[in-house]
Amino acid sequence: MKTPKSRMLDKIDLKILQALQENARISYVDLANTVGLSTTPCLERVKRLERNQVIKSYKAVLNPQYLRANLLVFVEVSLETQSPTIFDEFRKAVSKLPQIQECHLVSGQFDYILKCRIPEMSAYRQLLCDLVLTLPGVKESKSYVVMEEVKEDFSIHLPTLHELEQEC
Known part of the structure; x- marks a missing residue:
């Protein structure tokens, strides 16, 4: 898949992205040392990656066990009809539900x-009865309760520079 954002990345950008995925709180001095740059050029690259939305945001990953969010459930939802209006209404309604x-x-x-x-x-x-099943256009749902979280990883596997160059 060709994307304009990936074409502008080079080997150092990939190193920066990998380091930030591993520790978004790394200091710019340590980040610069990790990727082999001085601090100012490293900071300029990070700012460019942020401006271009390659880096969308920085977040803390919280432990759900400490925050009354122990139960993880995946829900398949089927809509009555497939129209742009129903899709839009459904998306807007779902966006308002923090659960x-x-x-x-x-x-x-x-x-x-x-x-x-x-x-x-x-x-x-x-949540299911009072909210999900009352969302716009919902016909039916099927739920999957997670019994064990085997792997949860929020990082994205980064392509090699060679793989990026093949896209162009």
Whole structure:
């Protein structure tokens, strides 16, 4: 997949992105040392990556066990009809629900998949019945309660410079 943002990246940019994915709180001095630059050029590259939306934001990853968000549930949602208006209404309504961490329009037997974090099963039942099933256009849903989180990684596998150059 060719993207204008990936074509502008070079080997040092990839090193910066990898280092920031591993530790977004790294100092610019340490980051510069890690990627083999002096501080000012390193800072300029980071700012360019932010401006160009290669780096979208910085966030703390919180432990759900300490925050009453122990239960992780994925929900498949099918809509009654597939129209731009219904999709738009559904997206806007989902965006307002803080218990839904992610919402993805997907291909296949259903339209959307939701990732929800809630305190317990009774809270999920309330979320499903009072909110999800009342969202615009929802016909049906199917839920998958996570019994064990085997792997959760928020980093993106970075392509090599050679792979990026093949895109061009």
